[in-house]
Amino acid sequence: MPSRMKTAPDNRSGGPTIATSVYDRIRRDIISGALAPGHKLGSTTLRERYQAGISPVREALNRLVAENLVCFEDQKGFHVAGIGAEDLDDLIRTRCHIEEIALRESIANGDDAWEDGIVVAFHRLSKVPRSAAEDGFEFNPEWEELHHAFHTAILAGCGSPRIQTYCELLADQAKRYRQLAATISYPHRNERDEHQDIMDAVIARDVERAVALHHAHLKKTNDIIVRSGLSLSPERVPA
């Protein structure tokens, strides 16, 4: 370990600047649950954990506040955003609303390239197992990424950068809940068929059916998280 090297020699993996690199790593750790909800993010601790100075760390945290993954209060520092049943409910309901908009617009405006993108994304997703382990559930990052890509592909046709960005934001927040729940219990469900049905309805331009399936898809995720036994005390939301 080159402790006294001038700067990280190979800094390309993640971003050109240290701040961006630290941002990526903290972000991953929060979503994966390595940094627990409500956990204090003190300057000194993070400086050690990520081997960086105060400035990049602080910058990274500031960026994360924008995504609602980190809370900040003047003179009190940074905390990992709390979780709670109430917040989860708001999150899912908001996703239903916003993604319905994006879905309707996508179906209305989507062109051939858009359709192709969905088919490809689904195909890729189908080839990867839900769980990294044969028996029982083990987090599979590849599946997670392709799953995200599939849903993104569907909403990509909506034609509104703002709505698309916001959908991504909400999806990341939901991902954290999903991750936390996944560490506790493995929900058995046939997600492949769900995705297939959604895709079919979307490609067929059957708006109402697509919306209904999409809503059900999101609600099911919510139920699974709630049922997983994840302690969602509302007190854990600092802000």
Add this chain to the structure above:
Amino acid sequence: MPSRMKTAPDNRSGGPTIATSVYDRIRRDIISGALAPGHKLGSTTLRERYQAGISPVREALNRLVAENLVCFEDQKGFHVAGIGAEDLDDLIRTRCHIEEIALRESIANGDDAWEDGIVVAFHRLSKVPRSAAEDGFEFNPEWEELHHAFHTAILAGCGSPRIQTYCELLADQAKRYRQLAATISYPHRNERDEHQDIMDAVIARDVERAVALHHAHLKKTNDIIVRSGLSLSPERVPA
């Protein structure tokens, strides 16, 4: 209860920290147009302009990136977010979508206190003239604030912190366009009646009428900005 202010809650004359103070001031300057769209926000310049060190300035800018008022690129620094006809169109259409959701939810869930809030906000708004000058238009900050409060009051009943926060965000972005347009030409329109009609429909719980009026209200703003002659070259959007 959740009076979600975007700025720090403790906003007494500058804020507790320099970063927050600088954040408020830059924010004001961008929305008011004092800092033109696309303008470079160099560390040295801002350090002089706001009489603060690099760290607080950088922190303030990072917070503003979250609101889409500032763009950032690694190794290239900060710029005031660009404007453009395309972006304005996206903004207005997004507002129509999101605020329709908030409006429907508000009408469905709003209680007596919510109704009271709307009536009070409207009353206060009615007492203040649209223009600060007797003849011709002059920007009236008091009216702007009360106008904002009126619309916020209507959407306050939606029960979703996320949607409400996002509405505020979009409203601030729209405010900048409105401000820039206002410096050029004064659009004559009877906004008081428009607000009255919206309020009446909302209080009467006439959802469809309220939504229709609300959409028309937003679209009219868009038309006025476009017609104001504000140069909206799409090239001015850096990111």
Add this chain to the structure above:
DNA sequence: AGGCGAAAAATTTTGGAAAATCGTTGACAC
């Protein structure tokens, strides 16, 4: 003249140390 490349300048990024602030502990008075 125009294009190429290297030094120079300007700017961004980073690290650490000083200053300011908040929460706590402990002592003292009542």
Add this chain to the structure above:
DNA sequence: GTGTCAACGATTTTCCAAAATTTTTCGCCT
């Protein structure tokens, strides 16, 4: 025993200077 206050300790916030990077400038060659 209780309440107040002051000093301490820990943490955040800020400033400044050095390091790394990008952009510009200028000389040089084709």
